[in-house]
Amino acid sequence: MFSKSLNLRLAAVFSGIFLAGTLLLFAGTYLLLYSSVRREHIQMVQSRLLEFWAMYQTGGIAALKAEVVAERNQESRRPFLLRVVASDNSTMFLYVPPQWRHFHFRDLEAGDPARPQAFLRLQLADGKGALELAGLRLDDGNWLQVGYHSVDWQELLVRFRQVFILIAAPLLVLSFLGGALASSRALRPVQHLNRAFQSIIRTGRLDARVPERGGGGELDDLVSLYNGMLAKIETLVNGMRDALDNVAHDLRTPLARLKAEAETALAGPPEAQRQALECCLEETQIILTMLNTLMDISEAETGAMHLAPTRVPLAALIEDITELYGYVAAERGITLEARVPRELEVDADLNRLRQVIANLLDNALKYTPAGGRVGIEASGGEDGVRIVLRDTGPGIPAEELPHIWERLFRGDRSRSTPGLGLGLSLVQAIVRAHGGAVTARSLPEAGAEFTVRLPPVARHPYKRVI
Structure with a gap:
């Protein structure tokens, strides 16, 4: 309804x-045309006035009568009025075509005798036309008037x-039709x-998208922004849904252990309750760590991480x-470079x-045996910064390599190693939240290699830290 009324x-x-x-x-055209035809009409009347x-001047009234008779026999000539006026404005000679008998010619003698040369207009009796006259003074003191119909x-x-x-x-x-069609086409993105x-x-689904025409106009930009907003909202909602699903799934085991410990403590002797409480605290810390890590992952993936x-x-x-993890490496007999x-x-x-590098380094030390090496x-270059971590551990099985980035994934070799799989x-x-990428591969000579790629340094200066 809105789009139709707007159309x-x-x-x-x-x-x-x-x-x-x-x-x-x-x-504008009408005024120009009126001015042009009016000017030509006046020039024609004045030209005929000079001819008569x-x-x-050469033949007097007799010459005028002869000209009137000659032109009256020429049907192609336009009808005209011809009048010779005395100084007292009385009519000495008057020729009027038969079709003009309905003009008020008495108004001519009622005018100002001193100004018969003025351009006059005589209205028809029925008011549907006018006769326009121009006058000129003769050498003998009389006046000559010529008139033509304005029709x-x-x-x-x-x-x-x-x-x-x-x-x-x-x-x-x-x-109107073209405007309706053009507005309908222009407002199609709004529709x-x-x-x-x-x-x-109606459905609650966020996967609906508006077709983009790619015209580059303001409405097309609005559609692109709208689709981008929907995609962002869909990513956030899906991330929240996945996080909730993962939390609900992964909290079952720790919560079940908490319940079991609590039930054991209640059923056992008092001296066993302290040990049960310690186990509960450990399980609680695991749950908090898991929740915090899952929230960090969800924020980073959805773009909400600050x-x-x-x-x-x-x-x-x-x-x-490396100074912090150097003690761990030394205890395990691993060379850290x-x-x-x-x-x-x-x-x-x-x-x-710091969290990225520490997690990768901790992961490498965890799977590298004594006598091994982690480097x-x-x-840096024009394409950005590249950080590579290599270890001499058992490597990653080819079938597990595509899944190591999944939440809570733990391969067969890592099940006996402490960790959450996050x-x-x-x-x-x-890394993706920074606009970079991280990859992993298993080296042929045994070991794993993780590569972090970050965008090049921006031209505008940032405040240096450390």
Whole structure:
């Protein structure tokens, strides 16, 4: 209903603008035509007046009578009035065509005798026409007047008005139809938006999209923004739904253990209750860690994670992390090496980047046996910053490699190792939130290699940290 009424209003506005422009064009053309034909009519009357003046000067009234008789026999000549006036405005000679007997010729003698040369108009008795006269003073003191009917040039204007109406009426209808068609086509994205809104309200599904024409106009930009907004909302909702599903699924085991410990404590002797409480605290910490990690992953994947990018010296950051994990590596008999150019920098959230590198390093140390080696390398170029972690552990089976980024996935070799199966999912989510990518591969000589790629340093300066 809204789009239809808007279409009609736009069509009416378009027709109104067209009508106003047409009327202005008609008015201008009509005035030009009126001015032109009026000027030609006056020039013709004055030209004939000079011709009769010359005849009178040479032959007097007799010459005028002879000319009247000659022209009366020529049917192709336009009828005219010819009058010779004395100084007292009395008529000395008058020729009037038979068809003009209905003019009020008495008004000629009732005029000002001192100004018979003025351009006069005599109305028809029925008011439907006028006779226009021009006067000229003769050498003998008399006056000569010549008049023509205005019907000829007035009929031209009438025909012009009729032709205009005949042309403008269908054009006005066509302009309304064209305006309705153009507005309907222009508002088609709005109609699609309306239908998409109704579909979402009716079904609750967020996968509805508005077709994009790609015209580049404001409405096309609105459609693109709307589709992008829907995609963002759908991603957020799906992320929340998946997070809730994962939480509901993964909390069953810890909660079941909590319940079992509590029931055991209640059924057992008092000295067993302290141990049960300690187990409950451990399970509670596992649940909190799992929830926090799942929330971080969901925020990163849906774009809701707050990032505070700064200019991070990568060498200093990796040095801090390797120093922290160096004690763990030394206890396990693993060699930990880092080779990072001192000048290498990256634009990233410091704490989140620290979390990425720490998770990858912790994962590498966890699966590398004693006597093994874990190395970190970093390099930069026009395509961005590249961080590579290699270990000499057992590697990743080919069938498990595509699934290691999934939440809570644990391969056969990792089931005996402590963990939640969320570390790599969190790493991937954070790296993608920075506009980068992370990949993994299993080395032929045994071991795994993880590569983190981050965008190049921005031209605008960030505040340096560390």
